[in-house]
Amino acid sequence: MFRFHEVKAGVLRVPNLTIPAKAITCIIGESGSGKTTLLRLLNLLDSPEEGEIWFDGVSLNEVNPVEWRRKAVMVPQTPVMFKGTVEDNLQIGRFLAGQPSANREQLMESLYLFHLDKELSQAADNLSGGEKQRLALARAVLMNPEVLLLDEPTSALDEATSDTLMQRLTAHSRRNGIMLVMITHSRIIADTYADYIIEVKHGIPQINGGFIHE
Numbered sequence: 001m002f003r004f005h006e007v008k009a010g011v012l013r014v015p016n017l018t019i020p021a022k023a024i025t026c027i028i029g030e031s032g033s034g035k036t037t038l039l040r041l042l043n044l045l046d047s048p049e050e051g052e053i054w055f056d057g058v059s060l061n062e063v064n065p066v067e068w069r070r071k072a073v074m075v076p077q078t079p080v081m082f083k084g085t086v087e088d089n090l091q092i093g094r095f096l097a098g099q100p101s102a103n104r105e106q107l108m109e110s111l112y113l114f115h116l117d118k119e120l121s122q123a124a125d126n127l128s129g130g131e132k133q134r135l136a137l138a139r140a141v142l143m144n145p146e147v148l149l150l151d152e153p154t155s156a157l158d159e160a161t162s163d164t165l166m167q168r169l170t171a172h173s174r175r176n177g178i179m180l181v182m183i184t185h186s187r188i189i190a191d192t193y194a195d196y197i198i199e200v201k202h203g204i205p206q207i208n209g210g211f212i213h214e
């Protein structure tokens with residue numbers, strides 16, 4: 001669970017906010033309202049000018065950023081791709097997280113999860129923008145994070161692919177007790193898949209959920 005108290009960071013003003021553990025939370029709001037800033041605070045890419053954020057009772061001021069980012073993995077809107085094959089791009093996440101290489105079954109499962117029908121030996125350079133985004137998501141999931149922070153994971157996808165991805169991603173997160181916090185521009189995605197919805201209006205995030213999908 002994340003807890004914010006009197007946080008100011010860039011355009012964001014967060015008097016109080018709790019993001020529940022092991023749940024699926026979508027962040028929505030107008031362009032420029034502060035959604036990415038909020039996600040970056042949770043990944044320690046930004047830090048508050050004022051106030052404090054805690055995760056399970058531990059202040060984020062006290063944690064080591066590198067270790068924290070192995071536990072709370074963020075996938076930005078523009079995917080980071082590495083040279084080499086699809087497999088190289090998956091294994092590097094495990095390497096950076098200090099984990100042993102994934103086996104073939106784990107690699108294939110991560111591709112299935114994100115509806116990516118590609119050979120492991122294919123060059124990552126040749127993938128489309130939407131495929132690169134899904135490969136970056138697969139890489140993040142293979143790192144076995146406790147918290148997954150996603151910035152518009154379906155922005156480059158058509159509606160059918162986006163639905164398949166959301167169904168598999170949310171099922172995987174629930175099965176493995178992963179806390180999923182994701183920005184989406186789609187109110188429909190938020191209403192369909194989220195346990196909680198945070199709406200950011202003029203820099204002030206408010207959680208208006210409370211309903212749980214079983």
Ligand SMILES: Nc1ncnc2c1ncn2[C@@H]1O[C@H](COP(=O)(O)OP(=O)(O)OP(=O)(O)O)[C@@H](O)[C@H]1O
Nearest residue numbers: 010011029030031032033034035036037038183200
């Ligand atoms: N490093 C920065 N320095 C100064 N201003 C910034 C910085 N990062 C973001 N901003 C500004 O803060 C505001 C919020 O940006 P943010 O990226 O959080 O919005 P957003 O809600 O994610 O928008 P979008 O939906 O368009 O991605 C914007 O006006 C942006 O220009």
